[in-house]
Amino acid sequence: MSLTGKILTIYGNMVTAEVDGAIRQNAVAYCRRSDGVRLMSEIIRIRGNRADMQVFELTRGLKAGDEVEITDELLSLELGPGLLGQIYDGLQNPLPLLARKVGRFLEPGHYLPALDRAKKWAFTPVAKPGDRVRAATNLGRVPEGIFDHFVMAPFDLAGEWTVQSVKPAGDYPVDAEVAVLEQGGQTRSVTMIQRWQVRIPLGFYETRLLPTTPLVTKQRIIDTFFPIMLGGTYCIPGPFGAGKTVLQQITSRHAEVDIVIVAACGERAGEVVETLREFPHLTDPRTGKTLMERTIIICNTSSMPVAARESSVYTAVTMGEYYRQLGLNVLLLADSTSRWAQALREMSGRLEEIPGEEAFPAYLESSIARFYERGGVVKLPDGRVASLTIGGAVSPAGGNFEEPVTQGTLKVVGAFLGLSYARSYARRFPAIDPLDSWSKYTGLIDGKKVAGAHAFLKKGKSIYEMMQVVGEEGTAMEDFVVYLKSELLDTVYLQQNSFDDIDAACPPPRQKKLFEMVTEVLAHPFSFTDKEQARDLFFTLTERFRNWNYTAWDTPALKDAEAKIRECLTAGAAQTKEASHA
Amino acid sequence: MRKYYNRIDKIAGNVATLKAGNVGYEELAEVEGRGGRSFAQVIRVNGEDVSLQIFSGTRGVSTGDKVSFLGSAMRFSFSDNLFGRVFTGGGAPRDGRTALSDNLVMVGGPAVNPAVRLMPHRMIPTNIPMIDVFNTLVEGQKLPIFSIPGEPYNELLARIALQAEADVIILGGMGLKYDEYLYFKNRLEEGGAMSRSILFIHTASDPVVECLQTPDIALTVAEKFAEQGKRVLCLLTDMTSFANALKEIAITMEQIPSNRGFPGDLYSQLASRYEKAVVFEDAGSVTIMAVTTMPGDDVTHPVPDNTGYITEGQFYVKGGVIEPFGSLSRLKQLVNGKTRDDHRAIMDGCIQLYAKCREAREKRAMGFEMSGWDHKLLKYGDLFESKIMDLSLNIPLFDALSMCWSILADCFEPRETGIRTNLAEKYWPKKA
């Protein structure tokens, strides 16, 4: 049921065509270049018989009068087994395959099936003839890596259908018929492939639940101080170079979730390359398989067409919802949502919409909110609980958090991990600002104890600022020690060396142990004769904690390292005694 | 086969609009009249109204000038004949030699498929400790120098170019002063590198539109050589001139500005150029070193700000040195784990201590009592500046690392440095 129109205007990636007939908003269209190449586009505005389209490719060479083919289908994805481990562009083109077919460059007009048609999957039926099913009811399953990938009744089924037949257990390709459904004399053939429109949330669940389980990132500053929860949302705003991408990369490696979806949205291609070249060689400690087997990369980097960048975050989130529907815990990392917002802005400008703040469109905030709302914990019809967690990097212009994208994001997320210039320049990584950041979630460690430690950071900072004014000599010994304690907490707990094999990932038991030891120091009643002596002891303590952080868990060496730390404390106590004798 | 049009309807800024049929978006056109001949590019098609961006500007262009369309987007001759040549930003010979027309290639093609990229993995040694030790430059990197007029950024660029041992050096000059152009040319000649260099020079007095084309032609040529397996170094100076040219065109086209008059797509425009930096899986590489002068020395200005988000780090050149704070090579971690086992520890340790030294200096400036620790930091800072930060130094990486250890040992006890014990034990200079 496709319609044809004629191109009237071309300006950047926006094309307006004249069409006679019924046109659907957000339908996919193809602009046909005179050399026959078809450029995928999406209808984004309709005025009378004029359709404005964003073209997902370079528009070079299009002419007024060229034909446009307008489909009835909205921008959709192909979902099914085989998404894991893939690298797609924002429109779900598999990039490695594209490179093999088309060459080094992303020549416009090549669209390949997202799921491999040649690969066979070991299907086991779950439903049997006569069963009553609805959209998303499990009909069978195939193993995808370590997961059970359910073959579900089509998502667009209306009402209840009856299973007419199911294929016996065996190996089938994704596009083979594995079941037939029936309703009122109508039949429907089912394959392993589902299609879903990216701009509409995908979710067939009983209820949404509140996030209650911490998502372990193995980064101490996050898990202890600014925790994230399965099904929660968080953002990482920060100026360039503050460490947003590295933090997301670290999280994508170490996070305790089933599936990670990396949406490289309008940022550097090189950063995606790091992930796609390294992950196949890194082992996931939870499964013993490579990290790539739990990862999907959606890659629409900054030099790829900007309209596809806009849709790429929806592509990513739809895949996340799909794997949540399968009963898994999914983490979506988007870097950076600001680039997506800029893509909105570019299109809005071309549409000559009335601009809001910094020329962003008026609907920016609601678009951001709708995006994060797609995350969440759900209870599936069969009782299983699954989640989609969304973490978005934000790249504010000039590093100023008062801009529209950061502000719009802060309103809707559950945790704010704000990165600071000052901390990254001082090489205090991860450069999450411990005084500005917040989280509405609860983490691994008792909230009261965490608040106590956090108070030290605050106090330490104000003492430090005071020292800038009154000098060290004008600072009371007691305050000076609080300052040293807060520095210790910062250095050995908040900061983490992502290049050290051991320190890079700090699992919960290790975090708890370290937290205990550090709080013991915070509570320890040191007393020193002078500030040099105090500084000196804290140098030693810091060095010994650091060595503890670099020593493997459950080893005699770790016991030694701990004993070394305790030595400092008893030495401190001895000094206390001496001091009181004197 | 060319069709000629004799009527221009509207001229504004560098853009002329006329009625024409069967014209492709971004197609090249030629405008010819009393004012001379210029190329132009289609930047908007609105029914039969076609807007052209005229490369040499619209000054003197008449509504009666002759316009013809060339049937394709801009192309440029690519071959080994380019070596040693100097062109304008628009690609015309600037060296008085003949124009080239063999093997025309499309300028400004689609992006590289990320799947064929390789992770950059080769260090580019510069023998400048502030770069090699602290912000290692990597083949395939894109990195700007953030600076202000008067600082030696072009000198640094030229020095890196000569030191880098690239197969091909391509210079894209935008808004250059004539003597800056001559400076580069002389340095390349003196360094014996002219025969592997190609220069595209837009000077401050050339038409603005040619400034926009400079990086596109330069990078197209760079990319082609990289496809042949060559290691190409592309120098772009000054990208702020390029961004200002973008702004000028955007305003002519009545685009809604997003920030200080710059168009909303400034980020994408800059990114599509910088992202040409690449290491191909089965071919060569393109490394981009650029200069971005910061208007008002303000890094939050849209040009440096957007650039910082795109490039893989930046060198701040200020007061004649590479400022340790703010300067960054994001790709350094891809190579500095393989140089020497103390490289990363020295890199972090020395900078953390230097940061503390600056705090101590502030304290001193405010007249506070200096503790013993402060004195150590002050001594350290002075040594670090004179023996490591000085840009005129020319020492290889390992020597620079050893120098750092000896400065540390002059000032501190090992545990005061924050460097992990096993490394300090291995490298701490033994007291004589």
Ligand SMILES: Nc1ncnc2c1ncn2[C@@H]1O[C@H](COP(=O)(O)OP(=O)(O)O)[C@@H](O)[C@H]1O
């Ligand atoms: N956790 C970290 N550990 C060590 N270095 C880091 C860390 N985070 C950031 N960095 C340093 O800062 C640089 C910039 O980080 P990046 O994540 O690319 O910044 P952003 O994405 O915010 O612009 C990195 O290349 C690295 O050198």
Ligand SMILES: [Mg+2]
């Ligand atoms: Mg980043």
